[in-house]
Amino acid sequence: MTHFRISEAAVLLGVSDDTIRRWSADGALDASVDASGRRTVTGASLARRALELAPDPGEPGTMRRSARNRFTGIVTAVQREGLVAQVELQCGPNRVVSLMTAEALDDLAIEVGSRATGVVKATTVMIEAERR
Template structure:
């Protein structure tokens, strides 16, 4: 089973190390010591917490939609050239780039530093994992 250190768990959930430590202390997120005595969280428990957090965020949204992939963040670049615009959004560690009409970018008043949400509905998604070191 995969285990994550507190700092890794925090990074994956998009919260601070202190928040994860508080969840562990409050019994919200189980943790066990690893061979070195550091607290680690099982990947399955971390996945369940991620789903709870996503569910809480979805409950606050008055709009229902079929797309499940939503990234809220800050606009970091807007390039308008003729009829098209390229908009970059930084959502935590995730960079999302969108191509849209220049008209849409202007109507949305997208500018560097503004808050926006990228909603993605894709029929093809590539999933990657790290290679395990084998002796």
């Protein structure tokens, strides 16, 4: 079974270390101590918690779309050159880069520090995982 240190779990869910500790103390995450004496949480309980925290796409007033890959974060960089623009988002540990028209950039009023969501719709998605 996969286990994550408190700090790793916090990064994966985009919360603080203290939140992970509180959730494990409240029983929302299965916690234990590893061979080095560090507190860990199970990957399975972390996955369950991530699903619990995910927004419900069936909630009234929620925009529905076919793309399920959504990354919400903060705009960290905007570059505009003529008719095109590049926007960079930091979404937890993930950096998402989007190319768009300069007109779309203006319409969305995107600037560094804005909250934004990148929606990815692709025919191929590659997954990487560490070898253990």
